[in-house]
Amino acid sequence: MPSYTAPTKDIQYVLHDLLNISGSDISGYGDLEPEFTEAVLDAAGQLASEVLTPLNAVGDKEGCRLENGVVYTPTGFKGAFEQMKEGGWTGLDLPEQYGGQGMPYIVGTAVGELFSSANQAFTMYQGLTHGAVSAILVHGTDAQKDLFMPKMVSCEWTGTMNLTEPHCGTDLGLMRTKAEPNDDGSYKISGQKIFISAGDHDMAENVIHLVLAKIPGGPEGIKGVSLFIVPKYKVNADGSVGEANGVSVGSIEEKMGIHGNSTCVMNYDEAEGYLLGDMHKGMRAMFTMMNEARLGVGMQGLAQAEAAYQNAVIYAKDRLQGRAVTGAENPDGPADPLIVHPDIRRNLMDQKSFIEGARAFLYWSASLIDAGHLKGDKDAEGLVSLMTPVLKGFLTDKGYEATVNAQQIYGGHGYIEEWGMSQFTRDARIAMIYEGANGVQALDLVGRKLAQDGGKHVMAFFEMVKGFCKENNGEDMADFVEPLKLASKDLQAAGMFFMQNGMKNPNAALSGSYDFMHLFGYTCLGLMWGRMAKVSLAALENGTDDPVFHETKLATARYFMARQLPMTMTLLKRIESGADTVMALDAENF
Template identity: 60%
Template sequence: MPTYTPPTDEMQFLLHDVLDIRNSGIPGYDELDRDFTGAILGEAGRIAAEVLAPLNATGDAEGCTLDNGAVRTPAGFRDAYGQIAAGGWIGLDADPAYGGQGMPYLLNTAVGEMFVSANMAMNMYWGLTHGAMSAIHVHGSEAQKALYLPKMIEGIWSGTMNLTEPQCGTDLGLIRTRAEPQPDGTYKITGTKIWISAGEHDLTENIIHLVLAKIPGGPAGTKGISLFIVPKFLPDAEGNPGARNALECVGLEHKMGIHANATCVMNYEGATGFLVGEEHKGMRAMFTMMNEARLGVGLQGYAQGVVAYQNALAWARERLQGRALGAPANPDGPADPIMVHPDVRRNLMHQKSLVEGARAFTFWGAQLIDRAHRGHDDRAEALISLLTPVIKGFLTDKGFETTVLAQQTLGGTGFTRAAGLEQFVRDARITMIYEGTNGIQSLDLVGRKLPQNGGRAMRDFFEIVKGFVRENEGDVDLKAGFLDPLKAASKDLQAATVYFVEQGMKNPADALAGSYDFMHLFGHVCLGLMWARIARAAHAGLASGRGDAAFLSARIATGRYYMARHLPATGLHLARITSGAETVMALDPDAF
């Protein structure tokens, strides 16, 4: 049975030594001292390890069941959900005006990683609620916020997002769900939505669906989409669940992973809906939820890699096979732990350097969100908008890769269900698909985010990298192992950007054919920057005698591995990008 150990020490190091949150100038961050964040992370870690993780494998085995429109979640889930709700974790960063605790998004992100590593399928129930809360908070009316947010923050009600239909996924302009205006200002919602995570369950007394639909007579395509609140039970005059709405879960998807989360087919048969924001402006409102969800999915990807790596490491320390080169490491035993073998060490370093770099990247992204929202910083808003498809696409690709490498560490045992690694592989796989496939993320990055505002956000990113290098170029501890590789990788990213600017105008297919490689090239540079920042903080800690020397030295050694063994991939991605679209599009469709 897999185990999970919350990485609170690593999180504290990132928050206070790498990101230096108290001196960042972001409103509210000055209150986040080590004792305060340590207390929150410690309690969240305890819940993750003691409450959520023990239900991960059993929830996967049992799954959800559907009976006459009602979904039953696995044994233990209701009690565990109740503990999450009672502890205020659902509203950790929510608006205090509606019962939230008002903590920074960064702290919610750190807590979220532990909950996802412990039990991804369970975390999705309140993760979807968090996104729905954000959309209502930004775009809902005062009355809607007052009615729905307190109960959602408290965990009494949950939320969903309803986008996909049988005939359309990414191309939402093709949706057919209708919203017929009624004399009382409500709408009758009719249509079918598929792949609705947490669309029906037994954890809360009400479920608040956010549904995309088209009002008859509106513009064609995505310009004619509106967003509606469609509660499972219509609130009565006192704001409590009243009459059952005309909606139903008519099927559960049988999936590769996340078995314990109900993925529903939802039918709306003239259900009462309430417009969120303006008519035909639904995409703008839904993107508030989708962008948050994409960052959350990037976190899901690497968080599954974290728990998979932990269990692979434990196996490598205990499994006896073969002998070390030279003197035996375990002379009194029949063999040495496989940890001694160079290829196993390569495998583990590959995993470790990815997940620790991914955590730093995601925390930095969360900090940018706080800077944008709390500090009203437009440049930070533009930068995190640029980085969002990289966080989602690159980190889920690499998170899945990490789970497979962890499974490989166990050899044949990793292929068995009893070992538990195969569940992490299965659960991580969906992160590369939902909330916009990673191919769509790369197209969004190159086609939409990169050229926005004349490429200002990309220039800001390059200046961040250049500024870090300039600031630290006299540091001999950083130069060869970190700064020089970072400069080389950044030059590859700049060359790819210039190629898109020059060639994209002549032949857009050249840019689109290289978009996936660009997303990965960009992701590697981001992790390279993170590892350089981590190394700087670790060297400073060693020089001052602050912190555990072994911990800090391990960060430096892991970063050196990333810079030497991962970061050179930028050259490969650049070569693919500059090869253009000719070889990609050369084969006639009928010749495949």
């Protein structure tokens, strides 16, 4: 069975050496001293490794089951969820007013990585609830917040998001779910939703669904969509659970992965619901939840890659296979360990350089969310809005690739279920699809986010990279700055291509959108590795009690700059080839 150990040391490095969170002027960051965050991470890591990790294979094997209208989670999930609730982990970064602990979002992100690495399917139950709470917090009335949030923050009640219907996924304007107004201000919700993660289960006494539906007589298409709070059981005025609502589970989806999460078909038969936010403005309210969820899904790509990598390293060090080409390194044994071979090293370095760069990128983005929410920094909000499709799309694509690479280290054993490596690959695969498939993320990036606020935020990113390179043009940083300059030029050239060709030939821009999302992702990780190299060089120069850690960080940074970042040149060439080859065939010729 695979194991998992929380990478606390590297997380602490990102939080304190790189981001210097305790020295930030963001509200609440001053309390995040290294000793405090280490204690939080150690406690979360213990729960992750000792409780959640052993249940990961259990959930994968057993899955969830629907019996007589009741959804049962895998063996051990209910007890683990009780431990999660008792420890206050479900409300770590949620308002104290509603029973949360009020910590900044970046702390929740770090802890979320640990839990997701240990057991992604399990962690989704509280993750979906967190997103629903965020939507109610921003768009709900005071009465709605007081009624629903305390028990959702504690996960006595959990939450979901209901968007997709059998006939429509991304194109939500086609939805058919209806919301008929009642005389008392509530609505009768009728329709069917599919792919509803954590749609129902036996770990909470109520499930609060956020459901997109159309009020008759409203505008056509997406402009006529509203968002509703629809509880599984009606909630009495005193907050107690009342009678059953018109909500039922039609079936549980049989999936490639995340078997421990109950992905449900949900049926609404004149269920009582309550408008959340403004009428016909449901997508505005839902995007509050979806943007947070997209960053969380990007985190899942990183988390599965980390767990798979840890096990691949253990196997590569233990498995004896062949001899090193430069001479035996284990002369007393029948063969050398796999890790002596250059191709195994390349594979592991690909994984390691992605994971550590992605972690820095993710946590930096979480700090931008905190800057926007806690100090009203509109520039930070704009920048993280630009980065959201990159975080979601690039981190899940490359995270999935990392799990495949980790599986490859095992050879044939990686393909055998007994060893557990295939679960990381199967679980990671969904992250490229849900919360907006990665192709849609690329379209959002190129079609909307680049031009947002007149292109202000992408220009700010270019200036950020340019400023970093200018400030660090010394010889000691040349290995990191020069490749970053080239990548940034490739990114700007791609943006210029879209500007020059996008209006007259939109297909030219959209044909290159996926490549651009990856080009942007590589450049972001390049900036993170440049920043980490600067930090570790300074640590070695000033005298550190752990020189090996920082020397390892620099070696990994050099690998990324030399072997990964040059991918931007290939991606630019693909973008500049335009749409002709992409659109050349008539549909019937496929």
